[in-house]
Amino acid sequence: MSVTAASGFAAAGVAAGLKSTGKRDLAIVQNLGPLTAAATVFTTNRCKANPVLWSEQVMSDGVVSAIVLNSGGANCYTGSQGFQTTHATAEAVAERLGVSAGDVIVCSTGLIGDQLDLGKLTAGVRDAAAAIASGDAGSDDAGLAAAEAIMTTDTRAKQAAHVSPAGWTVGGMAKGAGMLAPGLATMLVVITTDAVLDSEQLDTALRRATRVTFDRLDSDGCMSTNDTVSLLASGTSGVVADLDEFTAALTAVCRSLAEQLQADAEGASHDIAIEVVNAFTEDEAVVVGRAVSRSNLFKAAIFGNDPNWGRVLAAVGTTDAVFDPYGIDVAINGVQVCTAGEPDQPRDLVDLAPRAVHVLIDLHAGDQTATILTNDLTHDYVHENSAYSS
Template identity: 80%
Template sequence: MSVTAPAGFTAAGVTAGLKKSGGLDLAVVRNLGPLTSAATVFTTNRCKANPVIWSEQVMRGGVVRAIVLNSGGANCYTGSIGFQTTHATAEAVAGRLEISAGEVLVCSTGLIGEQLDLGKITAGVWDASLALHAGSAASADAGLAAATAIMTTDTTPKQSAHTSPAGWTIGGMAKGAGMLAPGLATMLVVITTDAVLDSGQLDTALRQATRVTFDRLDSDGCMSTNDTVTLLGSGASGVAADPAEFAAALTALCQDLTLQLQADAEGSAHDVAIVVQGADSETDAVTVARAVSRSNLFKTAIFGNDPNWGRVLAAVGTTQAVFDPYGIDVAINGVQVCTAGEPDQPRELVDLSPRAVTVLIDLHAGAATATIWTNDLTHAYVEENSAYSS
């Protein structure tokens, strides 16, 4: 179960013909209320796609009753025609669901700089609206169809759900396999809940959750122009959730989706957790971990099962975090290969054959810690991103 797990939501995923592959490529998630709470986190990339510009306007209105998402084209750098396409998409959804276009968020993903075919989108919205009106629109199958329709280079749909003993539920879906590095958010994510919470409460919980989950996924260092994380609240459970419990559950759900995204990152052969401890501040810990996660030499070494810890320290040294360069420890998969800037255990003891890799860096400069999740750099990544436009 995913976005349809909470009460008050229906979903649909249909084939509009935008994807060359002919698969599902248009999704709609509808909030039936009684509440229309919503919170969003958008990309911090200054080159924002038309659907992001549109959705920012919708959020200023404060009421969200539906979100429509398409794969097969990012509708970014497509000028005024592209913005009209986004607007017309929202209008089409609004017309079919008898709501206002200003209550419809729009997300797009795919190639930048190409116009979307509005005719195909309109037809797809028609099909989706038929599905939304069917009896099965709140089923797990409907949620799965929506999660499948937003996939681009993803190989599997990503879904998660959680039900509180208090009686409310959260559900979510996500897509993203490349251009995975956050500004505030990364990728497309839709999360729904039937907890009774207003938009302000949702916003607080969402920012708290994304800061330590999606924001700390950095698969390939490339920030998308279309990233949007949306949290919709229907209030249909009738249960006023404890904000702290809700935030914790939301964070856990976002974490689950984050690790699903990492596991399906383009061409990856390893899931790498860069754990920095002993940092002077959390910001320092994130900065150091992110520097390592963006080193192509480190990433290729991991692909080659080579515990080349010199490449870790070379990346650490490019940052301005607080540390003594000759007081750093590094352990890889439990083997302490470097202590206080000198070789310790032989690198040959490190086993990098499992998919899961943990690099532990102790800066010995404080008590703060942070983890960045990244992937290795592989032939398959190069193949996927050189042989196909995406």
């Protein structure tokens, strides 16, 4: 089910002592080959963490032999010492696995502004490499251990897989429960495949997949400094994948992971799908959906089980999308509460007791559609993020 679902990969997750809880906090995913092709999409936040700066250099040739990920610290805004820590971590992985440090992606997640303990990192790398060498690193248990090691405020590991009838597999893991907003990539995600594809093909497929999955997840409008989505291909299946079929499978895995991230968003009590239909362009459908998803008034109303559709229209009106302000329809959980900018069915018919909420916005301006995934704004979200570094 996880990052080890595809053949040709090994994984491990260990407790390196970076977290005060004593839980797993360092993971390694190794590509055993014969191919070491890769593609990665990084955050577009201009304030990038040291692991992102390092990994952008690694990806210059599209070759990746391993990925090392830690929770317990973002290694962002930690100066030259922080970059040296990232470099030294890659060197430690390279030495233990017998690969080049220039082919090791480094990912970190946690609090910004704190230095990571290099001694604990290198000891964790040693233990994870030993676990990989033990011979059981391709199992589901090993994949789960790696997925657990990258969790921060997550309450559960996120994993997904797809097996193609053609004979190849895609598997993946993700972490994220807050700061879920798009910038070509979201959170930390590692996806593997044993299909035969080169780095250029992987890049094409990954960008197509993230555009309609992770990029459509906007839990709280906050973009991280560390977001990284990586796709590795081992080629172990020996099957040359059809690119369109592979992209569809990859998109399904990414969508599953994105929905799992949405369902585990910090403090959320409702998972909201905002579907915008009949927009003039797809981009405008995204802009409208995102405007609603980032409306604290709307999100607070959903938390209070209040189907206040006026807040939906108010958010739509902040965009420059093409529409007639008095020609918009809105339905919430199947109840048509607004038609052509006027009240329709009584709002008290809307049942917001279930966790799942569906908002349908019809702009009547074209034939394009997009869906944005978000959550409500709760007391628990405010509490968790006000006490995050304490």
